[in-house]
Amino acid sequence: MVFLSIAMCLISCVDENNCGINEESDELFLQFYDIGTKKIREVVFDSVGVAFANEEVFYLDSISNTLLYVPVDVNAASTNFTFFTDSVAYDFELSYRVNVRIENEACEPVFRILGLSASSVAFDSLSIKVLELNKLVSPHVEIYF
Numbered sequence: 001m002v003f004l005s006i007a008m009c010l011i012s013c014v015d016e017n018n019c020g021i022n023e024e025s026d027e028l029f030l031q032f033y034d035i036g037t038k039k040i041r042e043v044v045f046d047s048v049g050v051a052f053a054n055e056e057v058f059y060l061d062s063i064s065n066t067l068l069y070v071p072v073d074v075n076a077a078s079t080n081f082t083f084f085t086d087s088v089a090y091d092f093e094l095s096y097r098v099n100v101r102i103e104n105e106a107c108e109p110v111f112r113i114l115g116l117s118a119s120s121v122a123f124d125s126l127s128i129k130v131l132e133l134n135k136l137v138s139p140h141v142e143i144y145f
Contacts, residue, residue, distance in 0.1 A: 019107035023135050026111050028079075028094060030068045031139035035124040038144075040066045049082040067139060074098055074111040090145070092120030096133075116140070 034041040045063040052058075053076030060070070063083075073079045077097065083090040099112040114132035118141060125144040130137050 019103055022110050024110055024112045025133040025135045026072050026074050026113065027069045028072050028133060029138040029140045030070065031142050032066060032068070033142055033144045035144040042066050043068075043083075045083045045085060047084045049080075049084065051080040051082070052076065053078075072096070072113055072133065074113065088122075090120070090122040092118055092123060092126060092143075094118050094141070 032041045032043045033039065042065065043063065046061075048060040048063055048068070048070060050058040050060075050070050052073040054073075058071060070081060071079075072094065075098075078093055078095040080093050081091060095115075095117045096113050097115040099114065101110045101112065103110070112132060116128050116131060116133070118126045118128060120126055123143050123145045127142040127144070128140070129142060130140050133140055
C-alpha cells in the first residue's frame, strides 16, 4: 500500500509540460572545401552577414574555421548569407519551407525547416547534404571554392 501511494505521488508530480527533445534546428551548418583537392578547407572571413526578411542583419566577426553555424530566418522562406574578406564578398541564398509545430501551449513552437535549396554565383559549388535542418546531421551544406 505504501508503494502504491509513493508511485501515485511520483506520477502526479511529473511535469505535464514536458516539451520533448527538439532535433530540429534553426541553424545552418556549413562545411568549406577546396575546389581542387575536395578536402576540408579552413576559411578566414573578416565577417559574415546574415540577412533576414525583416531586414535585420546579423554579423559574425572574424571567422576562422572549417565548420560554421549560421542562423536561419524561421519567419521567411529564405535567408541570405554574405561572407566578407578584405577584397571579396561571397554570397548565397538558402531557400526552404517552414513548418511550425506546437506540442502544447506551455512549449515553445518548434520550427521544422525543410525542402532546402541554395543558389550562389560567388562560390564554385554548393552541395545540399540534407533535405531538412537537423541538429543530429552535420554539415547541412558543403561549400566549394
